[in-house]
Amino acid sequence: MDNERRASGEPTFDDVVRIPSTADATWGDPESVVGTALIEDVARLAGVAPITVSRAIRQPGKVSAEKRERIRLAISQTGYKTNPHASALRSGRTNIVLAFVSNLFSQQFALAVRGCAQVLEKAGYQFLVGQTSYSYSKETAIIQSLQALKPAAVMFTGVIELERNRESLRSLDIPIMETWAYPRDPIDLLVGFSNTDAGRMAANHLADRGYRRVAYIGRRGGRGALRLKGFREVCAERGLDFKCEIVCDEVESVSDGRRSLARLFDQTNDIDAVFCANDLLAIGALMEARRRKLTVPSDLAIIGFGENDMAGELSPGLTTIAIDSFALGQFAGEMLMQRLSGEPVDHPARHVELTLIERGSA
Known part of the structure; x- marks a missing residue:
């Protein structure tokens, strides 16, 4: 299949690692994954779907008072960011877009974030940047905090490998942008390369x-x-x-x-x-x-x-x-802006071309 894609000029899909929820989440990571409760734990205890928990936190008017109370109690019992989420049940979504880069030292990531911010800030969104440091534990802690932060959208300079984190991001019911790879199965939106x-x-x-x-x-x-x-x-x-x-x-x-x-x-x-x-x-x-x-x-x-x-x-x-990192970021920003404006994204996965720049070293 990959040979056929290359012969036709199409990019090769990246066989990105997918780590099941039942697997040891510390695989490949020098730190253990943070062991706090996930939104799925709250949902099971409250007897509702994860998306219902998400809606109760971000859009409480769309969830019945009886379910909101069950969710509030479940949050309290599981310790799932109790105080931030209790207050979030009474408030709505922010205009903040969060971007998480793998490494703040990377010039390429900085260019991509700048390109994305340039698009979104023109529309009045605030753009904030954090770092995952290629760490599963930091990535998991960040994703768990998103319910409290209530961003309008999230961008990653990478793709999410842990299935539990993928599930948690889907349950947020907001635009999720992955970049810097070209998997067959992105969570939501993708601008990447092989x-x-x-x-x-x-x-x-x-x-x-x-x-x-x-x-x-x-x-x-x-x-x-x-x-x-x-x-x-x-x-x-x-x-x-x-x-x-x-x-x-x-x-x-x-x-x-x-x-x-x-x-x-x-x-x-x-x-x-x-x-x-x-x-x-x-x-x-x-x-x-x-x-x-x-x-x-x-x-x-x-x-x-x-x-x-x-x-x-x-x-x-x-x-x-x-790769043109700035253009990658701009493409990501444009796709996020479409989704945030309620417009359909006809092609949710976009490929960025690779270029060989030949100089004297090889």
């Missing part, structure tokens, strides 16, 4: 330039795993020798890339190219290569992902797989 194709594009570029012994630096989960999947697929298809994978789950600066390339050379010197699944990592790797007196790209080719401002300023410039 991370799998990004990895494939990187490997094809290296193969076309004659590199044969390659490595990868990036996250082991989420979008990093999808980029690695596509990269390894093309390595196998085109006979590239995949030598090593260096995991870097937290990326805050170019120093993470410098350390990661140093770790890579601690494991093997027998490589001629490396794909970094984040431009900060790639820039750091380029700096470390220069520190080691390596000539880029003849001794070592480096290709990144994301298109950071520094990518074209370094010598040699960084070859990277790029």
